[in-house]
Amino acid sequence: MLIDEQGQAGGQVWRAKDRSILSAPATPESRSGDNLRERLAASGVRQMTDTRVWQIERQGEHWVIHTLRNGAAGRLHSRAVILATGAREEAQPVRGWTTPGVIGLAGATALFKQSIRLPGRASVVAGAGPLVFFVASEIRRLGGTVAAVVTPNTRADWLARLPSMVARPDLLWRGGRWVADLMLAGVPIYWGHAVKSVSGDDQVTGVTLCRLAADGTPLPGDIGIAADSVCLGGGLAPSTEAAQLAGVAIRYRPELGGWVSEAELDGSTAREGLFLAGDGCGIRGAVAAELHGQIVARTALRHIGQASASDPALERAYRRASRFGEAMTVLSALRADPIGLATPDTIVCRCESLTRRTIEVEIESGAVSSNAVKSGQRAGMGPCGGKYCQSSVARLIALHENRALSEIAPPTPRPPIRPVPVSALAGDFDYDDLPMPKPAPL
Amino acid sequence: MIRLVPDHSARIQRTEKVPFTFDGVALMGCAGENLAAALMQAGVLHLRNAPGDGAPRGAFCMMALCQECVVFVDGQSVESCRLTVSSGLVVKSRR
Amino acid sequence: MSENHDIAVIGGGIMGCAAALRLASGGMAPIVLDRGDLGQGASGVNAGTLSLQIKRVRLMPYALKGHEEWARMGDAVGFRRTGGYTLAFTEREAELLTERQTLKAEAGAPIEFVTNNQILTAEPNLTRRVLAASYCREDGYANSSLTGQYYRGRLREASVPYRERCAVTSITRDTQGFVLHTGGPAIKARRILLAAGAWLKPVAAMLGVDLPVDARINTVSVTERMPPLLTTVIGHATGLLTMKQKGNGTILIGGGWQGRGTPQEGRGEVTADSLIPNLSLAQFALPELGQARVLRSWTGFEANVPDFYPLAGELPGVPDAFVLGCVRGGYTIGPYIGRLMGEFILGHSPEMPVFDPGRDFEKDAT
Ligand SMILES: Cc1cc2nc3c(=O)[nH]c(=O)nc-3n(C[C@H](O)[C@H](O)[C@H](O)COP(=O)(O)OP(=O)(O)OC[C@H]3O[C@@H](n4cnc5c(N)ncnc54)[C@H](O)[C@@H]3O)c2cc1C
Ligand SMILES: Cc1cc2nc3c(=O)[nH]c(=O)nc-3n(C[C@H](O)[C@H](O)[C@H](O)COP(=O)(O)OP(=O)(O)OC[C@H]3O[C@@H](n4cnc5c(N)ncnc54)[C@H](O)[C@@H]3O)c2cc1C
Ligand code: FES
Secondary structure, three states: OEEOOOOOOOOOOOOOOOOOEEEOOOOHHHHHHHHHHHHHHHHOOOEEOOEEEEEEEEEOOEEEEEEEEOOEEEEEEEOOEEEOOOEEEOOOOOEOOOOOOEEEHHHHHHHHHHHOOOOOOEEEEEOOOOHHHHHHHHHHHOOOEEEEEEEOOOHHHHHHHHHHHOOOHHHHHHHHHHHHHHHHOOOOEEEOEEEEEEEEOOOEEEEEEEEEOOOOOEOOOOEEEEOOEEEEOOOEEEOOHHHHHOOOOEEEEHHHOEEEEOOOOOOEOOOOOEEEOHHHHOOOHHHHHHHHHHHHHHHHHHHOOOOOOOOHHHHHHHHHHHHHHHHHHHHHHOOOOOOOOOOOOOEEEOOOOEEHHHHHHHHHOOOOOHHHHHHHHOOOOOOOOOOOOHHHHHHHHHHHHOOOHHHOOOOOOOOOOOOEEHHHHHOOOOHHHOOOOOOOOO | OOOOOOOOHHHOEEOOEEEEEEOOEEEEEEOOOEHHHHHHHOOOOOOEEOOOOOOEEOOOOOOOOOOOOEEEEOOEEEEHHHOEOOOOEEEEOOO | OOEEEEEEEEOOOHHHHHHHHHHHHOOOOEEEEOOOOOOOOHHHHOOOEEOHHHOOHHHHHHHHHHHHHHHHHHHHHOOEEOOEEEEEOOHHHHHHHHHHHHHHHHOOOOEEEEOHHHHHHHOOOOOOOOOEEEEEOOOEEOOHHHHHHHHHHHHHHOOOOEEOOOOOOEEEEEOOEEEEEOOOOOEEEEEEEEOOHHHHHHHHHOOOOOOOOEEEEEEEEEEOOOOOOOOOEEEEOOOOOEEEEOOOOOEEEEOOOEOEOOOOOOOOEOOHHHHHHHHHHHHHHOHHHHHOEEEEEEEEEEEEOOOOOOEEEEOOOOOOEEEEEOOOOHHHHHHHHHHHHHHHHHOOOOOOOOEOOOOOOOOOOO
């Protein structure tokens, strides 16, 4: 049984189109995605799409997967579970990043793949690694205007990564074409720069850029650019919450996107019958994710007693793909001081509108762990569950306490993994059927 | 001008537009389109007000995690980036 | 290298912190040690209900004093005196309500029985299916997540040192008193107060004392911000529901439904088999809750001994060692019983009797 909260299988990289799209030119991603969905349909794998997993529990010999679909809760029992929950996008808080019209950089790819829509009429595209050029190129392909490309990476950073990229000449070629097209079109590319602030009240009107020193600190000399939308990326981070709730520990691996779930290469974890695949155990890119899925499926099959030999060729291919993916992840983290551009009045926690200053005051008053800041100021208690502030909060603690990021664990994740309506959990029930335990002693 | 990346915008065909409302304002969107995308396309970016400072907010992550795009449909709060447009859909903001 | 203190408090929950503050004001030099952050145990994750209607009859005088302490702490802990209703939906629950609340009223809590009309005027969003209800004007809530922040501030003001991420792993004795071994430098103290909540048993075992401490694992949930639906604290005749809407609009739901896990394992899990009936009961009481989304559910460990009365006094057989914990409704009573414990250790005669940890737990303590 394949469960996914999206309307169709495909995940982030191979996200399927909305039903509103009758026809559109194929792209490498749409082709791979359609191919995958065809193979899935032919395989007989049962699929539960539009289904959110909100909790995972171990009961006896089984895992119980609690689902939410069409406003109703359900549960599935299984001897083996593979969590392939992917990644979330990191964000870099800067003044005005909460203005409507600012969307995530990876998020923009979802908009392109699913709805084939543009974020606005003239967009600033900002972020690290190859994604920023992909997004800018897609905006051009869909008829939009790229006001500027802004990336903390320098051309030298890219050159230094060339050796790990020659393994994938196809991707190198594709990326080279994106950049060349942007240059031909006269789109300004700001290498070694970052978005410092976004202006606009109820919609983006422009951004201010600054140049970055090698360590990511902003240099003087602001550049203003008019735009009605911004695609702002801060790299990807593994989604570890589901695995953590199932009892899997996390470890800090900055080269893999930050805190990653602890799993072996074959996907096995410290919990019996629980396996991890893909971005959730480290950001290694789409190619590696697919190969990893194949490896982990074999492990899970063996667990339920079906013969399935491990395949050394597959593992070699996975290692090769991982090297490329890891190089891109490292590039995506390079020269980007994710908190350095936040001014004291910049919002860090979007859900609770908490500024950098508020969080720093809390840290100075002695809240020197992510959980303590969460308790004291609610950073992480809002509806996103801390997904978009936890890295910033950790960095602020590290900065103030002069401690390593590896010592500052994210806040304890809490179920539900996604918000769940009370009515969906309660369902239709008879009061007299509620299993009421005996009351406490008088 | 030479383009290495072709412009595909004219080659995208969509379903017919159907009416829906956002806070009582009549809008049109393609049937079956992601609601957050359709609202964005219709120029509606300001979907809710933040707690605390009351500042305008709109869709951000586009992957149903950040909860910035949450709206009310049928009395229930839902991420607009997980809904699709249908004829007569009534969407209310949490402003 | 080691340091010397008049007393080391093991456990920076509400019990340990409140006692340390009283000890400091009485002239002793305490140090507070916690293996995590201050107030991240039960004291920081509880439902924050300050309700006399759910207190044990014999603990009522302590709870009444506790309410006075909370009123003094005020905004810094998110204290609100809202009044609270306890509801019964069936005949059996109505009987239970009448019997229990009558005894609590006799013990000094200002509890009265109210008519359906009174409730529906005060809380129009509650279900019409209330059969009987009681009201206590003294009831309210505080924000338990602020426990750590609050006590860090108070300890700093009082110049009481505290150490976080400092687990006591073993305790030895020397001529001056106790030597507490932690990951870092050892800490020396003339006396010790064990206030380790649900972890009292392993800590007392470090001194060779077997305390019959067990733990319950209670579940709490919170919703997203909602329009105003409730103004008071809502309880249930069985105690299996507590519900309040905070100033920010979120609704907090508790009631002591059991999760899975033990303090030894360190990790508690929310189980759907408890969470679902807990939320169903809440939605039954407040139908519009159905529209709210639950954002977070969590568990915490609440310690108890077999007679469900506190441990507050000398650790049996170990001179200069004291223990405080296992207080039912311990968030409400904590600031007060912590103060009493401080007075006891200072050698003053406390305002109200403490609870001998050496008692026979199988005997009915009343
Ligand atoms: C927004 C976004 C866009 C990206 N775009 C690209 C791109 O264009 N090109 C590229 O090379 N890489 C892209 N990446 C990186 C890409 O995610 C990985 O390289 C690759 O997709 C990893 O595959 P995966 O299967 O591990 O995770 P994913 O593809 O992310 O798949 C995870 C799946 O789990 C589902 N899921 C997660 N939690 C739950 C839950 N609780 N209940 C139910 N379902 C759940 C999700 O809906 C998703 O379908 C993107 C990442 C993100 C976050
Ligand atoms: C979920 C839940 C809901 C509740 N709801 C309410 C309510 O609504 N109203 C109410 O009045 N009461 C409520 N209670 C009860 C109340 O929270 C507790 O009685 C009270 O907080 C206990 O305080 P404590 O200081 O004894 O324990 P804790 O707060 O648990 O503190 C013990 C501390 O000791 C530390 N520690 C443990 N071992 C060591 C070691 N070896 N070295 C150093 N430090 C150590 C721990 O880290 C911890 O911080 C609830 C309890 C729970 C769990
Ligand atoms: S845009 Fe983030 S949840 Fe929809």
